[in-house]
Amino acid sequence: MTDLTQETISAEIADRHQREQGSGAVHPRRDFPPYRSTVLRHPTHELVRADPEEIELVSPAFGHTDVAAHESDLTIQHAGEPLGERIIVTGRVLDGDGRPVGGQLIEVWQANAGGRYAHKRDQHPAPLDPNFTGVGRCITGEDGSYRLTTIKPGPYPWRNHRNAWRPAHIHFSFFGTAFTQRLVTQMYFPGDPLFGLDPIYQSITDPAARARLVATYDHEVSEPEWALGYRWDVVLTGPGATWTEPEDPDHA
Amino acid sequence: MPEQTPGQTVGPFFGYALPFDGGPEVRAPWQPDAVRLHGVVLDGAGSPVPDAMIEVWGADGDGRPSTERGSLARDPNGFTGFGRSATSADGHYAFSTVKPGVGRSGVGRSGVGRSGSAPYVVLAVFARGLLHHLLTRAYFGDEPDANATDPLLRRLDPDRRGTLVATVDGPRSYRLDLRLQGPGETVFLDYGTAQ
């Protein structure tokens, strides 16, 4: 186990946030050393600006032949009920102009209520739940809406530094109307005390952008005697089709 | 205007959720037009990345994007253009797909493509330790004339151009290694989406 302390990691995060104040960057910085695994896995060259062609301006199509309706309920995949706090997560997927992204695939995966993934490489000594796998899928409605039933995942330890813990989260994968809108991200729960300590969440240096990954508790979504409700809307922008090629051939 | 939702890393545990049966077989390998596209994903130390996932998205043999559903539940005679391959323990990914046609003189039907573009497929790279996925293109090494006039390839530094061109390494087989960092770092693309 590493001797790297939370104090060191937190200081690195604070320093980086300070330097990037007001940058307005939406996405995480790929070069973000407080998350140690990024060190050898981020490109050092600037990305090269490319004009999207037809293939990049459309997206793979998925439908109800690909995904069965029951896959949106992660609590009914086994003989018994999983342990934990039953929740409903619902919202809409929109593009940058506010139009719904309808008929598109959403995939989710998550730890169980004890913070353990049903993945062979998860070594966290928390119990597996024989009634919970933690994988779901759905197709958005024509209005971009989705609705999942699951269990609130637990926070879990990881080995980035000593006593490192991930805030509770659900992993989400989205397809937009263009392949350039592809998005893989994580949804968090309001008020998590681990937010400030987590280098993955804090790799988004703009506080307003970070906040967009946190679902809202919505009592209108909660169902009496059944489940608590969270709302999380998602926006997929791009692809900047009006951008035109620069003339300078050596620009890149 | 609604504001873009940020990305986050795919993490270490996607392997039991995102890969699916037949995911790498965009075109069934026994089909006469199937080609293999494969390579290794390498980090900045030149070590293979065993916990990456590559997605491919490409047009059909006539250069048309597919609008067929069924990428997850495949029709063996169909072609949806989309595939997914998790890397193996030695960092290897592999797809069976088709080499896209270039359409009408290479001009995209939406009018946004430009003449002269060479056939390519789009690749998306996800990995633990990669906080936001990367997009790139795989062009084909046996299309030297088309590649020479491609608007993107022409614009690239000649030293880096080759990182987007898959080399022929066997009958109907192309190899493109993806280097996330360091010598021979792959050219990754920004399509003007939010940073």
Ligand SMILES: [Fe+2]
């Ligand atoms: Fe996770």
